[in-house]
Amino acid sequence: MHVLAEKAVRLRIDAVDVYYGAVQALFGVSISVHGGEVVAVLGGNASGKSTTLKSVLGLVHPTRGEIHLDGQRIDRLSTPDIIDRGVGSVPEGRRVFPRMSVRENLLLGAYPRRHDPKHVADDLEQVFKVFPRLKERSQQAAGTLSGGEQQMLVLGRAWLRRPSLLCIDEPSMGLSPRFVDQVYEVLAGWKAAGLTILIVEQNARLALELADRAYVLQHGHVIREGTAAELAADESIQRAYLGESEVA
Amino acid sequence: MELLFSQILNGLVIGQVYALIALGFTLVFGVANIINFAQGALFMLGAFLAFSGIAWFGLPLVPAALISVVLVAALGAVLERVVLRPLSGASAITPLLSTLAISMILDQAAEMIWTPEPQSFPSPLAESRIFIGDAFVTGTDAAIFGFGLLTAIGLMILLSRTWLGRALRATSEDRDAAAQMGIRTDSMRQYSFALAGALGALSGIFVALYFQSVFPQMGLPFALKGFAAALLGGLTSIPGAVVGGVVLGVAETLASGYLGDNYRDVVAFALLLLLLMFRPQGLLGDHRLEALGGASAAAGAAPSTSLLASAGGAAVRQRVIALPAWGFIVLGAALAPLPFLSSGGYLLQAVSYGLIFALLSASVSLVSGSIGILSIGHSAFFGIGAYAVAILARFYAWPAEASLIAAIVITSFVAMLAALPLLRLSGHTVALGTLAIGQIGYLVFLNWDTMTRGPLGIPNVPAPVLVLFDNIRLVRLPQKYWLVLALVSLGLFLAERFVGSEIGRVWRAIREDRLAAHTAGVPVRRYILTAFAVSGALAGLAGGLLAYLQTVVSPESFTVELSIVTVIMAVLGGLGNMTGAAVAGFALTILPELLRGFSDWRLIVYGLILLVVLRLRPQGLLGAR
Amino acid sequence: MAIVTAAMAAVVFAAPASVSAADPIRIGLFAPLTGSVAAYGVRFREAIELKVGQVNAAGGVEGRPIEIITEDDRNQPEDDATIAQKLVGTPGLVLAIGGFSTTASMAAAPIFAEAKIPQISPSVTHPDFTKQSPYQFRQNNQETSLAQTNAEIILDKLKAKTVVIPYSQDDRGQFSSAGTAALIEKAGGKVLLREPVAPNSKDFRPLVSKIKSLKPDAVFLDLYAQEAAILIQQLHQAGLNIPAGGPTPLTSPQFIELAGKDAEGVVLHTIFFPGDPSNKEFVQAYAAKYGRQPDQWAALAYDSADVGIEAIRRVVKFGKPLTGEAVRDELDNGPPYKGVTGITKYDRGSVEKKPTIIIIHNGGYSVL
Numbered sequence A: 001m002h003v004l005a006e007k008a009v010r011l012r013i014d015a016v017d018v019y020y021g022a023v024q025a026l027f028g029v030s031i032s033v034h035g036g037e038v039v040a041v042l043g044g045n046a047s048g049k050s051t052t053l054k055s056v057l058g059l060v061h062p063t064r065g066e067i068h069l070d071g072q073r074i075d076r077l078s079t080p081d082i083i084d085r086g087v088g089s090v091p092e093g094r095r096v097f098p099r100m101s102v103r104e105n106l107l108l109g110a111y112p113r114r115h116d117p118k119h120v121a122d123d124l125e126q127v128f129k130v131f132p133r134l135k136e137r138s139q140q141a142a143g144t145l146s147g148g149e150q151q152m153l154v155l156g157r158a159w160l161r162r163p164s165l166l167c168i169d170e171p172s173m174g175l176s177p178r179f180v181d182q183v184y185e186v187l188a189g190w191k192a193a194g195l196t197i198l199i200v201e202q203n204a205r206l207a208l209e210l211a212d213r214a215y216v217l218q219h220g221h222v223i224r225e226g227t228a229a230e231l232a233a234d235e236s237i238q239r240a241y242l243g244e245s246e247v248a
Numbered sequence B: 001m002e003l004l005f006s007q008i009l010n011g012l013v014i015g016q017v018y019a020l021i022a023l024g025f026t027l028v029f030g031v032a033n034i035i036n037f038a039q040g041a042l043f044m045l046g047a048f049l050a051f052s053g054i055a056w057f058g059l060p061l062v063p064a065a066l067i068s069v070v071l072v073a074a075l076g077a078v079l080e081r082v083v084l085r086p087l088s089g090a091s092a093i094t095p096l097l098s099t100l101a102i103s104m105i106l107d108q109a110a111e112m113i114w115t116p117e118p119q120s121f122p123s124p125l126a127e128s129r130i131f132i133g134d135a136f137v138t139g140t141d142a143a144i145f146g147f148g149l150l151t152a153i154g155l156m157i158l159l160s161r162t163w164l165g166r167a168l169r170a171t172s173e174d175r176d177a178a179a180q181m182g183i184r185t186d187s188m189r190q191y192s193f194a195l196a197g198a199l200g201a202l203s204g205i206f207v208a209l210y211f212q213s214v215f216p217q218m219g220l221p222f223a224l225k226g227f228a229a230a231l232l233g234g235l236t237s238i239p240g241a242v243v244g245g246v247v248l249g250v251a252e253t254l255a256s257g258y259l260g261d262n263y264r265d266v267v268a269f270a271l272l273l274l275l276l277m278f279r280p281q282g283l284l285g286d287h288r289l290e291a292l293g294g295a296s297a298a299a300g301a302a303p304s305t306s307l308l309a310s311a312g313g314a315a316v317r318q319r320v321i322a323l324p325a326w327g328f329i330v331l332g333a334a335l336a337p338l339p340f341l342s343s344g345g346y347l348l349q350a351v352s353y354g355l356i357f358a359l360l361s362a363s364v365s366l367v368s369g370s371i372g373i374l375s376i377g378h379s380a381f382f383g384i385g386a387y388a389v390a391i392l393a394r395f396y397a398w399p400a401e402a403s404l405i406a407a408i409v410i411t412s413f414v415a416m417l418a419a420l421p422l423l424r425l426s427g428h429t430v431a432l433g434t435l436a437i438g439q440i441g442y443l444v445f446l447n448w449d450t451m452t453r454g455p456l457g458i459p460n461v462p463a464p465v466l467v468l469f470d471n472i473r474l475v476r477l478p479q480k481y482w483l484v485l486a487l488v489s490l491g492l493f494l495a496e497r498f499v500g501s502e503i504g505r506v507w508r509a510i511r512e513d514r515l516a517a518h519t520a521g522v523p524v525r526r527y528i529l530t531a532f533a534v535s536g537a538l539a540g541l542a543g544g545l546l547a548y549l550q551t552v553v554s555p556e557s558f559t560v561e562l563s564i565v566t567v568i569m570a571v572l573g574g575l576g577n578m579t580g581a582a583v584a585g586f587a588l589t590i591l592p593e594l595l596r597g598f599s600d601w602r603l604i605v606y607g608l609i610l611l612v613v614l615r616l617r618p619q620g621l622l623g624a625r
Numbered sequence C: 001m002a003i004v005t006a007a008m009a010a011v012v013f014a015a016p017a018s019v020s021a022a023d024p025i026r027i028g029l030f031a032p033l034t035g036s037v038a039a040y041g042v043r044f045r046e047a048i049e050l051k052v053g054q055v056n057a058a059g060g061v062e063g064r065p066i067e068i069i070t071e072d073d074r075n076q077p078e079d080d081a082t083i084a085q086k087l088v089g090t091p092g093l094v095l096a097i098g099g100f101s102t103t104a105s106m107a108a109a110p111i112f113a114e115a116k117i118p119q120i121s122p123s124v125t126h127p128d129f130t131k132q133s134p135y136q137f138r139q140n141n142q143e144t145s146l147a148q149t150n151a152e153i154i155l156d157k158l159k160a161k162t163v164v165i166p167y168s169q170d171d172r173g174q175f176s177s178a179g180t181a182a183l184i185e186k187a188g189g190k191v192l193l194r195e196p197v198a199p200n201s202k203d204f205r206p207l208v209s210k211i212k213s214l215k216p217d218a219v220f221l222d223l224y225a226q227e228a229a230i231l232i233q234q235l236h237q238a239g240l241n242i243p244a245g246g247p248t249p250l251t252s253p254q255f256i257e258l259a260g261k262d263a264e265g266v267v268l269h270t271i272f273f274p275g276d277p278s279n280k281e282f283v284q285a286y287a288a289k290y291g292r293q294p295d296q297w298a299a300l301a302y303d304s305a306d307v308g309i310e311a312i313r314r315v316v317k318f319g320k321p322l323t324g325e326a327v328r329d330e331l332d333n334g335p336p337y338k339g340v341t342g343i344t345k346y347d348r349g350s351v352e353k354k355p356t357i358i359i360i361h362n363g364g365y366s367v368l
């Protein structure tokens, strides 16, 4: 937990192959995340970003390679078992529980901590402080929230897990720039508080601003890795993912 | 006035029983998205286990009931684990069918263990009663009422206030997302089955107390009412299930009291259809979310109206084996010499039935597969065809050509009419809607004395006379066989042509995504009605042939059991696959004949074969298309 | 699957090889052995197995044993037609017993007629059944004569001027209740209500409330045992203790078992009275083998088998070739036969047996 441990590798994805039926989605992907670090996984559509996250979360199981969390192998575990080891998830496409109320959705984030109701209640108040909009709508069915509100909801839900590793899949998807900025502000705050984050993004500019290090995926292969600053400065990355050359 | 009061009181009591059964469905449907047809069997087992506790082991009622509830809950959990969980990746229809197979096995096993006969189940509370004028309430009624309300309230508290309840609901709304919250979704499904089993057992015991008897066939009729109540209430709403049960109970009691007991079920199921027409989401269902494209759309998955789609959203596909349309004509020609190869009539009779059911199964597969509206009501259409021919041929001496065409036209028309209330429904709701249609059909056959002769049926249907062929009378079995063979081949040929045509493609597009088809400018309603018209025509032809072959037409041939069997055929063949439907229809009609050697075990073996096939080929023997 | 089915079919449907004189004589039995009316079919099977067992133990028919081919028709007409074809294709089969309901029996009738195999239905009461062909026989009285006795019970034994008649909505109940009601009205009585009870319908509370509001002198339970038991219990729960009568199906001991003390005083009629001394042997043998009292269905099936086997015996004894046709002729022309349900003497396939009116008393029956 302390200075020494923070530098240690928390998550190690090691030469992982993932198949969907006959289709191979990941080819020998290796990624590591150190304590307190924010790591971004970038890439175009269908490059395998979400699949990488899913393999960490146990939603798909690699046919080759290994995944270790805090030194223990997790690539054969079920999703709830992995969540129980302190992982939080913000799934792709948000996935709120549409007919349940906003409050209930948030509480579900704290499901693994259900035996500690006092702290859960305190944390819920915290979330409502960060996202006052959610407080106003706390009894409303989550399916009726706007896309941006839903994104806040799932961020709050994941935070209530009080994870030691947070996996986020494209939090900017389908949001207006104003909302995206808000989301990233929240994430920056969590980073400052020391949370370890593995984030998948298409919006490379924003992700590289937040991240310490990043990996670039293409057709299921890691084609680049480096510190966020290195990658942000790389011209080929800029051309391919930052979209600046097209605009210019 | 006094009578009205008594009747409403009567309705409230039986309605509470329905509500308890409906709660079991709602729970399983809500969490596991499975319509659990085995709920009726669990209900029956609950009653019988309590009976055995009392009669065999001399236990008092309450401990016997408790033991029974626990045992049935455990059985529910075991069934989920052993039979349903392995199918969790398959399309929604596969587990539904498995629950049917389970209920077949359990019902038959109960007949073997406890004999098929009703047995006495005395209620210690029956003696105590209170009179309010002419109306009365017995102690049993009060117990049913009290426990029913307590259970409903308890469930509501459980689901809305506890971690378990929230986890159950989250699992029902989005399994993958729930797993990412750390919820063990498999256990949640298992809990829901166990809870539903417990509720089933409890309601079974109450029904036994109410009627002071238990009987192995008690499952299905009450299960049907439970479905109807759950659907009335909104299928996933706990208070909805209670309200649905009570509304159903009161409505049918009033029908029974003021129209006659034979109108009870007609009114119950007609009420259901009517409600579905105007309020497809049920009495207490949530309309707002439907507007968003249903729960799954709100969750980000593609809105699918199809039961063929797998739980994960993407349909698992198998290789499809299918004959071209002309293949049915060739096959028909190949089967023509059969009468020369066999001496006795047994084979010909059995094969003729097999052919008729091949056609009926294709008819079911056409709506259930191509257009994605699972039909559990085709017995009604089959029956209309049969009655049309029986009446026209016997009382009006029509020739076969005319009476069969009339059967086809009438059935086709009725099928279109019947589809009207279904147009706004999709998924499981529409399946239960067709169930109501099938029940209404049966009840009309049974009650429309002046037309159908009611329970007496129409015997002595004359042999078919073909005016176009020199007035030849097809008296002998081989001749009837040839008639059946020729028309079934032709019917299958036409069915395959439809399915393979542009119309068939549009049907499948509607099945995959009704909303998208609609926005793409497809006149969805017209296509659905066309599908019902074609399917009705095929079912009408099959029914007409049945009337000629069997020479007796009576209501018991057109019960919900028949509808269930034909759905099994259609699914087992591969939905939407006419070849598969025909093969499965034929094979499953012959199979019980082949299994006669198993005597009492026959239906159990049949159910086990079904389970195994569903496990090995979840998309049907020849693949769904 | 299809190929396997076809192959199995070829084996199953293939007719066995030829018969010789020492081979068993076969009798077919088809009845519901599973499903909601299985109780009746099971009574048939028990009684017939008892009878055939007795005959075979006594050396069979002129040295040839009798073999029963039993098939379950689930009371479904489509099963009956196929079973009938199977039975007529069975070598050495010269008699068929079954089925339970009118429709089931009628679906099989044309096939037996065409194959010239006589068919005896133990239970069917509908007049049309024996009009199908000269090959149809019955063991039960026709509904028309049963209605006579029903009316006699209501008017003379229950001393009722006004009556309600709930009836089971099937071929038997519909015919029986209509006939009974007509006779009552003709004799100046009043039928306040004649209402069908749907199959599977078990909740009679609405009916009970309705009956209570009509204030009839008596109720005639034209139902089967389970429904009648529930109805009479619910009537008594409602505080309505009027005299009650019932038709032959209620002579099943099941009625007393299910209704318990509520069955006391119900007046019934039967053509099989277990207390009759001349039936003692049958009742004892049946009870010894199956652990329960025989009911009228068992008795009718027992007599069906006996009448049939006696006809077969005569054919063999007279040295005629044993064919279905010869057995039919012996059934039709044979001497009157005294069985446990009375005297069988066929007149165009039908019988006229003398009913006994009984009352349920102390959990048993006594003659009224």
Ligand SMILES: Nc1ncnc2c1ncn2[C@@H]1O[C@H](COP(=O)(O)OP(=O)(O)OP(=O)(O)O)[C@@H](O)[C@H]1O
Pocket (backbone or CB within 6 Å): A020, A021, A023, A024, A025, A043, A044, A045, A046, A047, A048, A049, A050, A051, A052, A202, B314
């Ligand atoms: N459930 C699935 N079944 C089959 N193939 C899948 C499945 N999920 C993903 N794939 C395939 O795997 C590949 C990688 O998909 P993935 O979802 O990981 O891409 P992504 O990088 O997240 O893309 P996007 O930015 O569009 O979300 C794609 O080709 C996709 O079609």
Ligand SMILES: [Mg+2]
Pocket (backbone or CB within 6 Å): A049, A050, A051, A092
């Ligand atoms: Mg993705």
